[in-house]
Amino acid sequence: MSFNSDSELEVKVRKASERISENMHIVANEPSLAFYRLQEHVRKALNPMVDRKIEANKLHQELQGRCYDIEYAVCAIKSMDNADESFKNIQDHLKNAIFLKQQLKYEESRRKKNDPSSVYKRLSAHITLDLPDLPEFSDVVRETANRVESMMSKATHSAN
Numbered sequence: 001m002s003f004n005s006d007s008e009l010e011v012k013v014r015k016a017s018e019r020i021s022e023n024m025h026i027v028a029n030e031p032s033l034a035f036y037r038l039q040e041h042v043r044k045a046l047n048p049m050v051d052r053k054i055e056a057n058k059l060h061q062e063l064q065g066r067c068y069d070i071e072y073a074v075c076a077i078k079s080m081d082n083a084d085e086s087f088k089n090i091q092d093h094l095k096n097a098i099f100l101k102q103q104l105k106y107e108e109s110r111r112k113k114n115d116p117s118s119v120y121k122r123l124s125a126h127i128t129l130d131l132p133d134l135p136e137f138s139d140v141v142r143e144t145a146n147r148v149e150s151m152m153s154k155a156t157h158s159a160n
Contacts, residue, residue, distance in 0.1 A: 111156070
């Protein structure tokens with residue numbers, strides 16, 4: 001039994017030694033394999049990560065610029081709130097100006113239809129007379145023209 005037990009013990013010791021040796025080999029080589037895998041991963045992932053970091057920085061700068069633009073626009077809009085009364089005044093003045101323009105246009109159209117002096121003025125503008133210098137005659141013409149103009153103006157005022 002001792003021979004048999006010695007061979008069994010020897011087999012068991014040999015198996016244990018092989019396992020210990022195998023484990024020692026794995027443990028000894030495992031860090032280098034891990035470093036190899038890390039190096040491989042870093043080599044594959046580093047360039048895209050750097051590109052993403054650059055892109056993220058660029059986007060951050062653009063976003064910051066847009067935030068400044070938005071702040072500027074908000075300040076401009078807030079300052080426009082104070083101009084509300086000025087815009088209302090401008091609007092009122094424009095309404096008044098349009099109303100007055102319409103009134104003037106209406107009055108002008110009424111005068112053109114009812115104003116007989118306009119016919120006289122148009123007629124006198126086209127008539128040119130070469131009268132000799134007669135002092136008595138020119139006084140009579142001037143007086144007659146004044147009387148006609150005063151009658152026309154009275155008629156115009158009474159029509160209004």
